[in-house]
Amino acid sequence: MPNQTLWGHPKGLYILFFTEMWERFSYYGMRAILILYLTAKTSEINPGLGWDKVSALELYGWYTMMVYVMSVPGGLLADRLLGQKKTVMLGGFLLCIGHLILAFDALWAFYTGIVFIILGVGALKPNISTMVGGLYQKGDTKRDTAFTIFYIGINIGAFAAPLLVGYVGEVINWHYGFGLAGIGMALGQVVYIWGQKYLKNIGNFVPIKREEGTNRKVKLTPIEKDRMLVLILSFIIVMVFWGAYEQAGGLLNLFARDKIDRVMFGFTVPASFLQSLHAFYVILIGLPIAYFWKLWRKKGKEASSLFKMGIGTIITGFGFLFLAKAAMDASIAIDGKASIYWLLGAYFLHVVGELSISPVALSFITKLAPIKYASFMMGAYFMVTGLGNKLAGLLGEAAQSAGEKTIFLSVFAFCVGFGIVLILFVKKLNKLTHGADSEDSNIIIVEAE
Numbered sequence: 001m002p003n004q005t006l007w008g009h010p011k012g013l014y015i016l017f018f019t020e021m022w023e024r025f026s027y028y029g030m031r032a033i034l035i036l037y038l039t040a041k042t043s044e045i046n047p048g049l050g051w052d053k054v055s056a057l058e059l060y061g062w063y064t065m066m067v068y069v070m071s072v073p074g075g076l077l078a079d080r081l082l083g084q085k086k087t088v089m090l091g092g093f094l095l096c097i098g099h100l101i102l103a104f105d106a107l108w109a110f111y112t113g114i115v116f117i118i119l120g121v122g123a124l125k126p127n128i129s130t131m132v133g134g135l136y137q138k139g140d141t142k143r144d145t146a147f148t149i150f151y152i153g154i155n156i157g158a159f160a161a162p163l164l165v166g167y168v169g170e171v172i173n174w175h176y177g178f179g180l181a182g183i184g185m186a187l188g189q190v191v192y193i194w195g196q197k198y199l200k201n202i203g204n205f206v207p208i209k210r211e212e213g214t215n216r217k218v219k220l221t222p223i224e225k226d227r228m229l230v231l232i233l234s235f236i237i238v239m240v241f242w243g244a245y246e247q248a249g250g251l252l253n254l255f256a257r258d259k260i261d262r263v264m265f266g267f268t269v270p271a272s273f274l275q276s277l278h279a280f281y282v283i284l285i286g287l288p289i290a291y292f293w294k295l296w297r298k299k300g301k302e303a304s305s306l307f308k309m310g311i312g313t314i315i316t317g318f319g320f321l322f323l324a325k326a327a328m329d330a331s332i333a334i335d336g337k338a339s340i341y342w343l344l345g346a347y348f349l350h351v352v353g354e355l356s357i358s359p360v361a362l363s364f365i366t367k368l369a370p371i372k373y374a375s376f377m378m379g380a381y382f383m384v385t386g387l388g389n390k391l392a393g394l395l396g397e398a399a400q401s402a403g404e405k406t407i408f409l410s411v412f413a414f415c416v417g418f419g420i421v422l423i424l425f426v427k428k429l430n431k432l433t434h435g436a437d438s439e440d441s442n443i444i445i446v447e448a449e
C-alpha cells in the first residue's frame with residue numbers, strides 16, 4: 001500500500017498535498033483577516049479589538065515571523081524525538097485547537113489561539129515538507145516535480161482562503177471567519193489521519209547513531225560538511241528572495257490601495273483581492289515552469305538548483321523594475337495613480353522567480369541535508385524565510401521616508417546584481433554538493449558517499 005502510485009507519483013504525495021492545502025487555507029485565511037480584526041473598532045457591528053495600526057502591524061510582523069521561526073524547534077522535535085510523521089500529527093492537532101479557540105470572542109482566547117497556531121505551524125510546516133522528499137529515492141528525477149505539485153497544493157489553499165475566510169470574517173463576523181479557517185484545518189487533519197496507510201515508510205524517527213563505546217554522536221563526514229555549507233549559503237539567497245517578495249502583503253498592498261488605478265473593465269478591484277494573485281499565478285504556471293526546467297536539463301544545459309535560484313532572484317528583481325516604473329508614473333499622474341498592469345506584471349515576475357526558488361529550495365534541502373539533520377535543516381530554512389518576512393517589513397518602513405521609487409529601484413539592483421554573482425560562482429558552489437543535486441545520476445551520489 002505505501003508504494004502505490006497515482007499519476008506517476010506515490011499516493012502519499014497526494015495525502016501530503018491535501019493536508020498542506022488545508023493547513024495553508026487556515027493559515028492564510030486567518031492571516032488575511034488578522035490585521036483587519038485587530039484594527040476594526042470595538043463599536044462596529046462586527047467589532048474588532050480597536051487597536052491602532054502601528055501596534056497591529058507590529059503584532060502581525062512578529063506573528064508572521066514567529067510561525068516560521070518555530071519551525072526550528074519543530075524540526076528538532078522530529079529529528080530527536082518523534083520523527084516527522086508524528087510531529088506533523090501533533091502540529092495538526094495544535095492548529096485545530098488554536099483555530100477553535102480563536103472562534104471564541106474573548107481577548108484571552110485571541111492570545112491563546114495565536115500561541116497554539118505558532119506552535120502548530122512550527123511543528124507541521126517544516127516536517128510535512130521533509131516528508132515529501134522522503135517519498136523519493138536519491139537521484140529520482142520526479143522529486144523536483146513532486147515539490148512543484150505540493151507547492152500548487154499550498155497555493156490552492158492560499159488562493160481560496162483570503163476570498164472565503166476574508167469574506168466571512170470581514171462581512172459577517174470575524175470569529176466565524178476564524179472558525180472557517182479552523183474547519184479547513186480540521187479537514188486537513190482528517191485527510192492526514194486517513195492517509196497514514198500511504199505514509200508507512202516515511203517520516204519515521206531515525207535515532208542518531210553514537211560512536212561505539214563512547215557517548216559521542218557520529219560527526220559529520222567531510223562530504224556532509226560541504227553539503228551543509230552550500231545549504232547554508234543557499235539560505236542567503238532564500239532570505240534575499242523572501243525579503244523582496246514578501247513586501248506583497250505590506251508595502252505593495254498599501255501601494256496598490258493608494259497609488260494604483262484599480263479599475264478594470266469598469267470594476268474596481270479591491271486591494272485585498274490582489275493578495276490572492278500570487279497564488280493564482282502559481283497554480284497557473286507552476287507546472288509549466290517545472291516542465292521548462294526539465295526540458296532545459298534534458299538539453300544538457302545548466303539546471304542545478306543554485307542556478308535556478310540565481311535566475312529566480314534576477315527575474316524577481318526585474319519585477320521591481322516594473323514597480324519602480326509604476327511609482328514614477330504615479331508621481332507624475334494627475335490623479336496620483338499608475339496603471340494596474342505594472343503591478344500585475346510585477347507579481348507575475350515575482351511568481352516566476354518564486355517557482356524557480358521556493359520549491360527548488362525545498363527539494364534541495366531534502367537532497368543535501370544529512371538524514372539525521374533533515375528536519376532541523378528544513379526548520380532552519382523556514383526560519384530564514386521568517387527573517388525574510390521581517391526584512392520585507394523593514395524595507396516597507398524604509399519606503400515611508402525614502403519613497404517607493406528609491407526602494408523599488410534598490411531592490412531591483414540588489415536582486416539582479418546578487419543573482420548574477422551567484423550564477424558566476426555556480427559551478428564552484430555545485431562542487432560542494434558532491435553530486436547530491438544531480439538528479440540523473442545515482443552513480444555519482446553513491447560514489448560520493
Ligand code: GLN
Binds near residue numbers: 068154358385386
Ligand atoms: N508561500 C509558501 C507557503 O506558504 C512559502 C512560505 C515560506 O517559505 N515562507 O508555504
